[in-house]
Each structure stands twice: as C-alpha cells, then as structure tokens.
Amino acid sequence: MTAVDEETVRAFAVSRRAQAMPASPIRKLAPLAELAKARGTKVYHLNIGQPDIETPACMLDRLKLIEDKVLEYSPSTGTPAFLDSLRQYYVNRVGVPIETRQILATTGGSEAILFSFIACANEGDEVLVLEPFYANYRAFATMAGLNIVPVTSRGRDGFHLPPREVFEKALTPRTRIVIVCNPNNPTGTVYTRDELEMLAGFCRDHGLFLVSDEVYREFVYDGRKAVSALELKDADDFVIVVDSLSKRYSACGIRLGALVTRSGEVYDACLRMAQGRLSPPGLAQFIAVGAAGLGDEYTRAIVDEYQRRRDVLYEGLRTIPGVELAKPEGAFYCVPKLPVHDSEDFAVWLLTEFEHDGATVMIAPASGFYASDLGKSEIRIAYVLKEEDLRTSIELLRVALERYQRRDVAV
Amino acid sequence: MTAVDEETVRAFAVSRRAQAMPASPIRKLAPLAELAKARGTKVYHLNIGQPDIETPACMLDRLKLIEDKVLEYSPSTGTPAFLDSLRQYYVNRVGVPIETRQILATTGGSEAILFSFIACANEGDEVLVLEPFYANYRAFATMAGLNIVPVTSRGRDGFHLPPREVFEKALTPRTRIVIVCNPNNPTGTVYTRDELEMLAGFCRDHGLFLVSDEVYREFVYDGRKAVSALELKDADDFVIVVDSLSKRYSACGIRLGALVTRSGEVYDACLRMAQGRLSPPGLAQFIAVGAAGLGDEYTRAIVDEYQRRRDVLYEGLRTIPGVELAKPEGAFYCVPKLPVHDSEDFAVWLLTEFEHDGATVMIAPASGFYASDLGKSEIRIAYVLKEEDLRTSIELLRVALERYQRRDVAV
Numbered sequence: 001m002t003a004v005d006e007e008t009v010r011a012f013a014v015s016r017r018a019q020a021m022p023a024s025p026i027r028k029l030a031p032l033a034e035l036a037k038a039r040g041t042k043v044y045h046l047n048i049g050q051p052d053i054e055t056p057a058c059m060l061d062r063l064k065l066i067e068d069k070v071l072e073y074s075p076s077t078g079t080p081a082f083l084d085s086l087r088q089y090y091v092n093r094v095g096v097p098i099e100t101r102q103i104l105a106t107t108g109g110s111e112a113i114l115f116s117f118i119a120c121a122n123e124g125d126e127v128l129v130l131e132p133f134y135a136n137y138r139a140f141a142t143m144a145g146l147n148i149v150p151v152t153s154r155g156r157d158g159f160h161l162p163p164r165e166v167f168e169k170a171l172t173p174r175t176r177i178v179i180v181c182n183p184n185n186p187t188g189t190v191y192t193r194d195e196l197e198m199l200a201g202f203c204r205d206h207g208l209f210l211v212s213d214e215v216y217r218e219f220v221y222d223g224r225k226a227v228s229a230l231e232l233k234d235a236d237d238f239v240i241v242v243d244s245l246s247k248r249y250s251a252c253g254i255r256l257g258a259l260v261t262r263s264g265e266v267y268d269a270c271l272r273m274a275q276g277r278l279s280p281p282g283l284a285q286f287i288a289v290g291a292a293g294l295g296d297e298y299t300r301a302i303v304d305e306y307q308r309r310r311d312v313l314y315e316g317l318r319t320i321p322g323v324e325l326a327k328p329e330g331a332f333y334c335v336p337k338l339p340v341h342d343s344e345d346f347a348v349w350l351l352t353e354f355e356h357d358g359a360t361v362m363i364a365p366a367s368g369f370y371a372s373d374l375g376k377s378e379i380r381i382a383y384v385l386k387e388e389d390l391r392t393s394i395e396l397l398r399v400a401l402e403r404y405q406r407r408d409v410a411v
Numbered sequence: 412m413t414a415v416d417e418e419t420v421r422a423f424a425v426s427r428r429a430q431a432m433p434a435s436p437i438r439k440l441a442p443l444a445e446l447a448k449a450r451g452t453k454v455y456h457l458n459i460g461q462p463d464i465e466t467p468a469c470m471l472d473r474l475k476l477i478e479d480k481v482l483e484y485s486p487s488t489g490t491p492a493f494l495d496s497l498r499q500y501y502v503n504r505v506g507v508p509i510e511t512r513q514i515l516a517t518t519g520g521s522e523a524i525l526f527s528f529i530a531c532a533n534e535g536d537e538v539l540v541l542e543p544f545y546a547n548y549r550a551f552a553t554m555a556g557l558n559i560v561p562v563t564s565r566g567r568d569g570f571h572l573p574p575r576e577v578f579e580k581a582l583t584p585r586t587r588i589v590i591v592c593n594p595n596n597p598t599g600t601v602y603t604r605d606e607l608e609m610l611a612g613f614c615r616d617h618g619l620f621l622v623s624d625e626v627y628r629e630f631v632y633d634g635r636k637a638v639s640a641l642e643l644k645d646a647d648d649f650v651i652v653v654d655s656l657s658k659r660y661s662a663c664g665i666r667l668g669a670l671v672t673r674s675g676e677v678y679d680a681c682l683r684m685a686q687g688r689l690s691p692p693g694l695a696q697f698i699a700v701g702a703a704g705l706g707d708e709y710t711r712a713i714v715d716e717y718q719r720r721r722d723v724l725y726e727g728l729r730t731i732p733g734v735e736l737a738k739p740e741g742a743f744y745c746v747p748k749l750p751v752h753d754s755e756d757f758a759v760w761l762l763t764e765f766e767h768d769g770a771t772v773m774i775a776p777a778s779g780f781y782a783s784d785l786g787k788s789e790i791r792i793a794y795v796l797k798e799e800d801l802r803t804s805i806e807l808l809r810v811a812l813e814r815y816q817r818r819d820v821a822v
Contacts (some may be wrong), residue, residue: 011617011619011792012618012620012649012674012675012676013530014530014676014677015529015530015532015533015536015587016533016679017533017534018531018683019531019680019688021684022681022683023683023686024683024686024687026486027487027686037575050484051481051484052481053481054480054481055479055480055481055482060477060479060482061478063474063476063477063694064475065474066471066474068466068468069461069471070463070464070664071466071471071659071661071662071664071665072461072663072664073461073663074436074664075662082559089567100486104587107518107666107692108688108689110687110688110689111688114688118426118428118429118554119425119426119429120425120426120429121426122426122427122428123428123535123556125426126532127801135685136686136688137804139683139684139687139688140687142689143529143532143684148675176426203681206422206709207422207810208422230806231547236424237423240465240644246476247491249481250481251482251485252482252483252484252689252690252692253482253483253485253692253693253694254482254692254693254694255518255689255690255691255692256691258428263423265423265424265425268424269425269426269429269430269432272429272432272433272434272435272550273432273550273554275434275435275438275547275550276435276521276547276551276554277518277519277521277547277550278519278521278666279524279663279664279666280666281518281664281666281692281694281695282664282665283474283665283692283694283695283698284663284692284694287694303423305580305778340548353491371687392437397737
C-alpha cells in the first residue's frame with residue numbers, strides 16, 4: 001500500500017465520536033449465546049429487559065380499526081388524541097397536573113433523552129450520571145457530544161443516592177445536566193421524595209437541568225409509589241421527564257415515548273428538533289390511545305406478577321453463598337454482587353464452558369453500566385422470565401458459581 | 412428582579428445549539444393559515460409534501476394480520492424480513508447489488524441523516540450542501556454540531572450542479588461531508604450520472620463522505636431514471652444512501668427508512684447508534700414487508716399521476732407574467748421565481764390579505780431553503796394536490812400576483 005493509499009484510507013475514517021460510541025454491553029455477548037444454542041444448550045436470558053407480559057388487548061385491537069387510506073405524517077408534537085390520553089394519564093394516574101403543550105410525543109424514551117441532552121447542553125459539557133446507569137445514556141451522550149461524569153451509588157446502600165457532598169464534588173464549570181432513572185435500571189432502586197428533593201435542590205442551586213427517566217414508574221413493590229420529578233416544588237424551570245410506553249404496556253417495539261417539561265424554553269427547543277424529524281411513529285400513537293381505558297387493576301396485576309418474580313429471585317440469590325443483594329424496590333432489574341473477581345469473564349465462561357442439565361444462563365456483566373472501573377464483581381439481572389424459568393436460572397447460577405470457583409482453585 | 416434571580420434565569424437557559432435550531436420554514440406560516448381558515452377562507456396547500464396518494468392495500472392489509480401477543484423490540488438493525496425485502500428492492504428495482512448487512516432500518520430517512528452526520532464528522536466540522544436544500548438538513552446539522560456550508564445551484568441552470576471549481580472553492584480543512592438530495596427536494600432536479608460522478612470524484616479526492624438522500628428515487632419524469640450513488644464506481648468507502656418508505660409508498664406516518672452503505676466502518680458506527688436507541692418502529696416494519704410484491708405497474712401509475720400534475724403546474728406557471736421556472740424533472744417539488752422582491756412577505760399577504768372566490772393558496776418562501784441570503788424571490792411548491800385543485804391554485808396565484816404587484820405600486 002502506498003503512502004497515498006494510506007492517506008485515502010485515513011481520510012474516510014469515521015468521526016472520533018463514532019469511534020467513541022459504545023457497543024451495547026447487554027448485546028456484546030450475544031454471539032456467544034448463539035454459539036451455545038447452536039451446540040444445543042438451552043440459554044436462560046437474565047440479560048435482556050424485554051418483558052414477556054402481553055401487550056393489552058385494548059391496544060392490539062386498535063390495529064384492526066385503522067381505516068386510513070393514507071398513513072400520513074402526524075403532527076410533530078404527536079397526535080392530539082395521543083397527547084390528550086397522556087395528559088389524562090398524568091393527571092389521573094400520576095397525579096400531576098400537566099398540559100398537552102408540555103408533552104412532546106417521541107420515538108421511544110430514547111429520543112426524549114437525546115432531545116433533552118442536545119437542548120440542555122453544548123458539545124463538551126458534562127452530564128452527571130448516577131452509576132451504575134442505563135448503558136445507553138452513554139450512547140446518547142456521545143451522540144450529543146457530552147461527557148458522562150459518574151456519581152457512584154453503592155450496593156451496600158441499596159444503590160440509594162449518596163449524600164449531596166458527593167454530587168458537589170463531581171461538579172465542574174461544564175456540568176449542565178443531572179440524569180436520574182427512577183425506578184432505576186439497572187439497580188431496581190426507587191428513590192424517596194427526600195432523595196429527589198435533595199437532587200432538585202442541588203440542580204436548582206447550580207443551574208443544572210434534571211432529566212428524570214421514569215419509564216419504570218409503574219413497577220414499584222411492597223406498596224411503594226414512585227415520586228415523579230414533576231411533583232417536585234419550584235422545579236418547573238429545570239425538570240424534564242422522559243417517559244415511554246414500552247414497559248408500561250409491554251409494547252417496546254412500537255417505539256413510543258414522551259418528553260414532558262413545564263419549561264417553555266426546553267419544550268420549544270425540543271419542538272424544533274421534533275419538527276426537524278417531522279413526526280413520531282403514527283401507527284404507534286393510534287394504538288396507544290387504546291390504553292386510556294386501563295386502570296388500577298391492569299397495573300396491579302402486572303406489578304403483582306413482577307413482585308412475585310422479584311421475591312423468587314431475591315430469596316433464591318440470597319441462598320447462594322457469597323452473593324450480596326439489597327432487596328430490589330422497583331423496575332425489573334437488580335445488580336447483585338457475585339463471589340467472582342471479573343463478572344465478564346464469568347459471563348463468557350457461562351456461555352462457552354458451562355452447562356448443567358443441558359442449560360446455562362446469560363447475564364450482563366455490570367461493568368458496562370459503570371463509567372468508573374467499579375462493578376467488576378457485579379452483574380445486572382432482568383427478571384422478565386416466568387417464575388419457573390427464574391427458579392431454574394437461579395439454580396444454574398448456584399451450580400455455575402460453585403464450579404467456576406473450583407476452576408479458579410484448580411488453575 | 413434581583414441580580415441573583417437573573418443569574419438563575421440564565422443558568423437554566425437552553426444550549427446555544429438549541430437556540431440555533433431552526434424553526435421549520437414550511438410550518439412557520441401555519442398559524443396564519445389557521446386564521447385564514449377560521450375566517451372561512453379555503454386554503455390550497457402548495458406548501459406541504461404530504462402525498463394524497465393512497466398507501467398500497469398490500470401494506471394496509473397487513474395491519475389485520477398482526478398476531479403478536481407482545482409487541483417486542485425488533486433487532487436494532489431492523490427485522491430480518493424487512494431488511495431482506497429492502498435488499499431485494501435494491502437488487503431488483505434499483506439494480507444495485509447490496510447485502511442485508513449493509514442496510515440499517517431507521518426511523519424515517521430523518522434518523523439516517525442524523526446517524527450519517529454524527530458518524531462522519533465531529534462537532535465544528537462542515538457539511539457542503541447544495542442550496543436550495545431540504546430545510547431539515549440544517550436541523551440535523553445543528554443537532555450534530557455541524558456547520559452548513561452552501562454551494563449554490565441556480566434556477567437558470569435548472570438547479571443542476573455548478574462546476575467542480577465551485578465545490579473546490581467551498582472546501583475548507585473542516586469539510587467532511589457533501590450531502591445531495593437526488594431527485595431534489597425542493598427543486599425537482601434529477602442529477603445526471605456525469606454530475607454525480609463529478610461529485611464522487613470531488614469527494615474521493617478530498618476524503619469526504621457523500622451522503623445521498625434518495626427518498627424521491629421513484630419520482631422521475633419524461634423517461635428519466637434516477638442514478639443511485641450506490642451505482643458510482645470506486646465509491647464504496649464514502650457513499651451513504653438515505654432512503655425512506657414515506658414517499659415511495661405514501662406512508663409518511665409510519666416513520667420507516669434506511670441507511671445503506673458498503674463502508675463497514677460507517678455501518679458499524681451507525682449500528683452502535685442504532686443499538687443505543689434499541690430498535691426502529693416495529694409495526695411499520697411488519698407492514699412494510701407487504702410492499703415486496705409491488706412491481707413496475709405500481710410505480711408507473713404513481714409516476715404518471717405526478718407527471719400529469721407536474722405538467723399542469725409547469726404549463727400553468729409559465730403563463731403567469733414574470734414567473735420563471737425550468738421544467739421540473741423529478742420529486743414533486745419545484746422552485747419557481749416570482750416577480751416579487753420578498754416571497755415571504757407575499758406568502759404572508761396571501762394568508763392575511765388576499766382572497767379570491769373565497770380561497771387563497773399557501774406557499775413556502777424559498778429563503779428558508781437557502782443558507783445564503785439568496786432565494787428571496789423564489790418559492791417552493793409541492794404538487795401533491797389533485798389536478799383540479801392544482802389548476803385552481805395556479806389561477807389563484809395569477810390573480811394574487813397581479814393584485815400584489817398593483818398593491819406595491821399603490822403603496
């Protein structure tokens with residue numbers, strides 16, 4: 001290859017930020033799982049948050065009602081019917097007064113996060129993120145040219161917020177945004193009103209935007225209620241709520257979410273981005289309106305189901321020697337600490353060398369959910385499997401850990 | 412207001428890029444149109460590219476076939492069925508060999524543009540854009556932190572490409588991308604193979620990516636065939652095609668498009684962004700597969716319809732004194748020059764002061780499609796109205812221009 005050729009090759013290199021774009025920590029072991037399945041091993045997936053709960057019939061049935069001859073653009077903000085159904089949901093079910101002009105329908109919660117990052121910070125600015133965190137926050141930050149600065153929550157505290165001093169220490173002149181996921185993916189922690197008020201006070205005092213990702217709002221256990229950031233006092237100027245129908249109605253594939261804010265300036269900035277991409281998915285909005293009739297009994301049944309699974313998982317993991325886990329409070333994830341030095345090595349070993357009764361489990365190493373180098377002994381578990389499969393998965397983990405530890409000794 | 416209050420207000424200001432985000436030039440006159448309608452005036456919309464053609468029944472019918480109990484995430488790349496239907500479309504109908512691993516399903520063409528901008532350039536880099544251009548390129552560039560640098564095409568040349576020297580002159584050390592829309596929105600120009608080869612040579616010699624927005628590919632008249640950038644020789648390393656089903660199948664609302672590239676590096680970068688946002692719209696992909704059976708006869712009927720409308724519009728506009736327009740070659744837009752000094756003032760006047768037989772027309776001032784200060788006498792027309800309405804609209808324009816010019820004299 002000549003010097004000119006090399007120059008040409010370099011010239012067509014992708015951007016630095018494209019190179020910095022993280023591969024999904026949840027998906028990167030997928031090829032190994034495929035190989036295990038090809039060998040005939042059954043793989044129990046504790047690694048992916050795709051709920052197995054059915055999408056409500058009142059949404060699915062609307063697919064049969066679509067009479068449009070032309071599937072036209074919807075308004076950039078969302079259809080009036082969908083926006084109004086969301087407004088009613090906020091007023092009646094979240095207990096938060098909100099206007100449709102404060103709601104922007106988005107393509108999943110994902111787009112709402114990207115819009116808020118771009119609206120609230122410039123390239124090179126910083127986002128304070130409570131780690132461990134939903135790994136894709138890093139993808140959106142990279143797309144928006146922002147740097148992730150972690151504030152660590154600890155398993156020994158049930159991953160609740162550290163004291164305000166810890167946030168103060170992480171502050172720099174470039175800090176613009178604090179993002180919090182409540183109830184939390186990946187830890188399953190539900191923050192108290194006091195914790196959120198502390199966070200709001202920190203943001204208010206330093207002129208930071210608070211992006212509150214509340215897509216797991218409904219999934220809270222033991223009688224808890226998730227506090228929405230929209231309930232916080234004197235926070236209208238800086239609170240942006242990210243919402244999604246994906247988990248609430250087990251409709252991840254329709255890609256429908258929302259950005260909710262009482263800040264007119266943030267709303268207008270996001271609206272201009274929304275106009276740029278023309279409109280959110282139309283079929284999704286049409287069927288989403290069907291969820292308007294769902295009341296407490298719908299939510300309660302699902303929450304009861306997840307709480308039972310949470311109990312099975314928590315009780316089961318506690319009996320495995322060396323596993324540490326505070327009782328998960330919400331969402332359908334948890335981050336247990338395992339008696340291993342490198343959970344990624346363990347996760348790979350599970351898929352490549354382990355098998356018990358023809359089966360293994362797939363787990364997500366937690367290091368992908370940290371911006372610091374912590375979390376090496378932790379994993380993220382999604383408990384979206386039915387009870388029986390969860391019990392089998394726990395048993396597999398127990399046998400695997402025993403065997404993996406013996407292997408360490410043997411080597 | 413105290414100094415502290417002022418400081419607080421500034422602290423919660425949105426980002427510079429959010430402030431720079433353009434409002435849609437197509438939509439900003441919308442409130443005036445609403446007022447006109449409220450006064451009882453019928454408004455003919457020549458300003459919006461929402462086709463009135465029916466979405467094919469073979470797509471709509473699939474809505475009744477959805478049997479899924481859970482509307483799950485699709486793969487980040489798109490469903491295998493949808494990707495394969497696109498691959499076949501490229502092989503059989505565009506005549507371009509392509510693999511499914513070179514196709515990424517996106518949320519409309521919009522997401523494909525944003526992904527390619529972020530993948531190919533860093534913040535502060537420049538995108539060469541042929542002006543007048545699709546106004547939302549500026550929105551995506553702003554979101555991606557890129558600067559738009561215009562290369563002007565002229566109405567007197569039918570908006571064909573200027574010679575290569577003009578591109579060379581616009582080049583700076585920060586130029587990373589050239590974006591071209593072919594067939595062109597807003598001008599209706601279809602570039603020849605020679606023009607595209609010139610552009611590819613320019614990109615190849617300077618190590619620039621060529622983003623080719625081909626969402627109007629099917630809509631070419633007088634026996635033309637649109638040349639895809641995927642047909643260009645020795646261009647695999649730097650060509651990225653933006654595609655969409657919105658116009659091809661009159662399905663704008665489903666938000667389904669694609670990014671197609673033979674560059675593995677660009678594909679991988681965009682894939683990581685795609686994984687970050689989890690998946691493209693699922694219902695859209697399911698019904699899109701229904702389009703696989705559509706052949707030449709489907710396209711021909713629609714192209715014939717648009718060509719008839721193009722003829723009506725072109726012949727009609729030519730007879731209005733002072734209007735200049737080269738015959739549009741494709742898409743369903745054109746940019747005529749009117750005998751007015753400020754087409755935005757004229758567009759406002761049409762909605763606020765003009766009425767003829769109880770009706771008026773809404774047009775898009777072309778200045779919003781320019782990055783330079785050119786285009787003040789031009790407008791963009793979308794001819795997605797049926798023939799009869801088009802004829803009425805042209806007649807209204809003729810009467811309006813006469814009256815508007817007299818008004819100028821009177822003042």
